[in-house]
Amino acid sequence: MRRMYLLAAAFVLGLSGAAEAEFAxxxxxxxxxxxxxxxxxWQPLADHGDQVTQFYLGEMYRQAQGxxxxxxxxxxxxxxxxxxxHAEAQFQLAEMYESGYGLDPDPAQAVxxxxxxAEGGHAAAMQRLGxxxxxxxxxxxxxxxxxxxxxxxxxxxxxxxxxLAGTDLRRLLDRMSPAEISKAxxxxxxxxxxxxxxxxxxSVG
Numbered sequence: 001m002r003r004m005y006l007l008a009a010a011f012v013l014g015l016s017g018a019a020e021a022e023f024a025x026x027x028x029x030x031x032x033x034x035x036x037x038x039x040x041x042w043q044p045l046a047d048h049g050d051q052v053t054q055f056y057l058g059e060m061y062r063q064a065q066g067x068x069x070x071x072x073x074x075x076x077x078x079x080x081x082x083x084x085x086h087a088e089a090q091f092q093l094a095e096m097y098e099s100g101y102g103l104d105p106d107p108a109q110a111v112x113x114x115x116x117x118a119e120g121g122h123a124a125a126m127q128r129l130g131x132x133x134x135x136x137x138x139x140x141x142x143x144x145x146x147x148x149x150x151x152x153x154x155x156x157x158x159x160x161x162x163x164l165a166g167t168d169l170r171r172l173l174d175r176m177s178p179a180e181i182s183k184a185x186x187x188x189x190x191x192x193x194x195x196x197x198x199x200x201x202x203s204v205g
Contacts, residue, residue: 023041025037026045029041039067042056043057049084052086058074061074062074071101071102085194087117088117090125091117091122091124093113094112094114097113098110114128116194121193123152123156123157123161123165124153127164127165130146130147130165130168130169130172143180144183145184147176148191150165151165151184151185
């Protein structure tokens, strides 16, 4: 499902006709586990700034798919995609800063990238960020912000993330005043995802 979303995103991001074909060929190869062929198609696109293929290269280095396992190289490609607004890459970068795999642990950077992913509409990042605000882990405790992000995650997160966020939100409500809940609900109604940064891929091909 996520792979098909990324394929659709590639077209939205403005790839030229030739680059669209290269991406599609790479995706076909990737889905049949021919990672060498996928890399051959995607490397030029990633080098020219396409955020979707940059994210995929990060995935390939993180999972040793057709390349040697290399978390440092994975973080490099994730960062390139993340800086262009790719929410899943931002989330992966946040996890790397949090865990210390591939990057030196840096809680501040983890929160920064987690926030950017959540602001871009990434449900798992929303849930994680909401819980951080609920506990004060890495941020100043703020129950209104916690409610905002958990409520958004609950409606956008599907069966797993949505269920977990909904459970977290119900626990949070017991700690909030009516005024705080009202303020949080207004923020939920007003919230809009941050537009992704323009991709560089429009000039590819």
